Amino acid sequence: MPQHAQITRVCRDCDGFATAAITTGTRHRDGTRVTLRVACPACEGTGRTAPAGVVRAGR
Template identity: 70%
Template sequence: MPQHAPTARICRDCDGFPTVAITTGTRHTDGTRATLRITCPTCKGTGHATPAALVRAGR
């Protein structure tokens, strides 16, 4: 019988890419591009989603 790998819970908002670098369009004095590092606010930079049972709902 084939073995199935367990599916990892990947964040729905970032698709597993929790940190990205966005260029601002400007350059530093040495010629390199100025970038901003942004992390996913949903998974807080882990790339994994929390199971629905652990998410607190309501007040």
């Protein structure tokens, strides 16, 4: 069955996976790991890019 074209533009840098949880190696008192949530700097954590006509240019 043919696939339909994707309407939303996915970020080229993160491929739509805008946030990642990174473990630091240390643990909390209850035994769970300490994690950091990091957002993609290109799309600012949305996973999508704005169309070229919408982006504002200038100072």
